[in-house]
Structure formats: structure tokens, C-alpha cells
Amino acid sequence: DAGITQSPRHKVTETGTPVTLRCHQTENHRYMYWYRQDPGHGLRLIHYSYGVKDTDKGEVSDGYSVSRSKTEDFLLTLESATSSQTSVYFCAVLDRVGTEAFFGQGTRLTVV
């Protein structure tokens, strides 16, 4: 267990509003990731971070931004939520030797 906490666990928001999801870890792992999970698509990488202020885009980054001002926190922001962003969002960290990823419990986001 890498001590990963996602917040909130559930959120309903309206189209056009900004939303921020938080991922917090307690083990000082370098690599952190944000994924969205939708039926038929598996886990799709949105953004990832390899250190404080070091981030890069994943395969489905449009409409999302991230920030990492502290090692332990990785924030995912939907600047203006759309219904297509309704999904389950998972945060993950990679252990120090890069052999195992640990996932948070997920955030179920509904955009109405």
C-alpha cells in the first residue's frame, strides 16, 4: 500500500463548471499518474508527473490540466467540465524501482 488517497470519492457537477480532483500520497514516490476509466476503453492516461512541477501529457489530455507543487499532491483540473468527462478517475503512483504501481480508490465524477 502506497498510502494513496483520492478526494473527493464522488462528485456531481454541472456542465461548464471547474472541477479539481486531488491525489495525495505519503511515500514520496516520484511518478504519479491520472487515468480515466470508461467501459470498453480500459484505463486511459490523462497526464503524469515525474517530479515537482514536472508533468507531461498522456493520450487523452484535452480538457484537463494538472499541477504538482508538492511531491505528495497531484491535482487534476477540469477547467470547464463537459458531459463527456463523466467517468471514474484513478490516480496511481509507481514505486521507487519502477516495478509496481499502486492505485487510489477512484473518484466517480458525473457532469450533468
Added chain:
Amino acid sequence: QQPVQSPQAVILREGEDAVINCSSSKALYSVHWYRQKHGEAPVFLMILLKGGEQKGHEKISASFNEKKQQSSLYLTASQLSYSGTYFCGTAGYYGQNFVFGPGTRLSVLP
């Protein structure tokens, strides 16, 4: 860029065997395998590294063909607890761009 997995779904009886395949269009340094049960987060099963090293689950095995950029997960003598969705994942040498396949849903029936 996502790995490709096959089959999409498989149904087994307890005690039967299954193979799940994963392939990538890019050169692989390692292949990860994870299992996700309904409503839960994915959980690590094993990793296969270039060069043959393997770490992970005691009762589930896998292979990694570096030249063909393919990996297979072997589930032998399936148990009810093996039910879930299996994902393969690939990442760069340092962990960058960690992407997963679309998943294979495995159902083990009594």
C-alpha cells in the same frame, strides 16, 4: 499507443485454464499485469522485464517476447477469485507514459 489485448472476454469453469494476450506497436522495456474487481481499484499481479526477469504472483505466470513486443498471462486451474478484468500496461524505462490495454474480462463460474 495503447497496448492491444485479446480476448476481450472469457468465461471459464473452476479448474480450467486461460491465456490473455497483450501486444504493443512500440518496443517494450517491461510489461505489467493488473487485475481489477468490480468497483475496486486495479491491483498489481506481476511485471516482466526485458531480459527475462519476472516478479509477482505465485500462482499466475506470464511470458514476455521482447522481439515480438508481446506478453501472455497464463491462469491455470482457475479459481472463483480469479474473476475480474485483467489489464496489461507498458511504460518507459523510468516510468514515463504508463499506458494500459483495454482489458480482458474474465469470469470464472462454479
